[in-house]
Amino acid sequence: MIPLSWYLFLSLILFTIGVLGVLIRRNAIVIFMCIELMLNSVNLALVGFSSYIGNEIGQMLVFFVMVVAAAEVSVGLAIVIAIFRNRLTVNIDEINLLKW
Amino acid sequence: MTAQALVFFILAFVSIASAILMITRANPVKSAIFLIVNFLSLSILYLTLSAQFIAIIQVLVYAGAIMVLFVFVIMLLNLQDEKRLSDRFDVRRLIAFVIVLLVFAEIAFGLGKSVSGRFLKPAENSVEIGKIEFIGEKLFTNYILPFEITSLILIVAIVGAIVLAKRKFE
Numbered sequence: 001m002i003p004l005s006w007y008l009f010l011s012l013i014l015f016t017i018g019v020l021g022v023l024i025r026r027n028a029i030v031i032f033m034c035i036e037l038m039l040n041s042v043n044l045a046l047v048g049f050s051s052y053i054g055n056e057i058g059q060m061l062v063f064f065v066m067v068v069a070a071a072e073v074s075v076g077l078a079i080v081i082a083i084f085r086n087r088l089t090v091n092i093d094e095i096n097l098l099k100w
Numbered sequence: 101m102t103a104q105a106l107v108f109f110i111l112a113f114v115s116i117a118s119a120i121l122m123i124t125r126a127n128p129v130k131s132a133i134f135l136i137v138n139f140l141s142l143s144i145l146y147l148t149l150s151a152q153f154i155a156i157i158q159v160l161v162y163a164g165a166i167m168v169l170f171v172f173v174i175m176l177l178n179l180q181d182e183k184r185l186s187d188r189f190d191v192r193r194l195i196a197f198v199i200v201l202l203v204f205a206e207i208a209f210g211l212g213k214s215v216s217g218r219f220l221k222p223a224e225n226s227v228e229i230g231k232i233e234f235i236g237e238k239l240f241t242n243y244i245l246p247f248e249i250t251s252l253i254l255i256v257a258i259v260g261a262i263v264l265a266k267r268k269f270e
Binding site for chain 1: 104105108112115116119120122123128131132135138139142145146149150151153154157158161162165166169170173174176177179193196197199200203204207208211212215216218219220221222223224225226229230234235238239243246250253254256257258260261262264265267
């Protein structure tokens with residue numbers, strides 16, 4: 001049998017790639033996708049713990065994370081569409097009205 | 101090497117490779133396709149952890165609903181390709197790599213200390229708790245309040261998305 005630490009390290013690597021994507025990409029939609037990647041890597045860790053400890057709480061938490069992710073994506077993409085309608089761009093370097 | 105370890109390594113390779121390809125493609129549609137590949141490989145990883153219900157809703161909700169929304173919005177906005185990543189190698193990008201390495205090292209150190217030598221094989225009831233029957237029963241008894249609140253979250257999200265994205269008539 002494979003130990004839990006393998007799943008946790010895979011989850012860590014995917015999370016790190018997601019953080020890197022958020023930091024280096026300039027396209028708002030791709031940044032959203034990287035956030036989805038990070039949420040999924042945490043889901044993998046939660047399911048791993050749930051299965052190796054023998055407790056269902058981890059899988060319940062994954063279910064609610066997915067619901068919140070769906071809500072977040074719909075509202076976030078609506079914001080992206082609204083910004084694109086006003087500024088005709090989704091490049092986050094040019095969307096700097098709230099920057100000090 | 102056992103068959104389980106082989107399956108794990110293949111899936112881990114596919115998911116890591118598709119994640120790296122996702123953040124390095126200039127075209128957002130290609131990024132979305134590689135993210136779908138990543139979600140599918142994660143869904144099979146959930147099956148190897150005997151979480152059947154989570155594997156199914158991973159495909160239904162993530163690869164089905166959320167990614168369709170992404171591709172739809174990309175199509176709606178008619179975006180150009182981003183500049184190639186290697187064109188702009190500046191100080192900010194270097195700082196980003198350093199931060200990412202620090203995050204990786206910190207979490208890896210914590211994980212290595214806390215799980216080494218523990219959790220070597222799944223619990224005896226791991227197959228039982230992954231079943232849809234069990235999860236459904238728990239969801240409608242012990243977790244009924246959070247389950248009902250999710251419907252509130254979803255309706256707020258629908259109303260918010262419509263209000264934000266609708267065209268203003270002046």
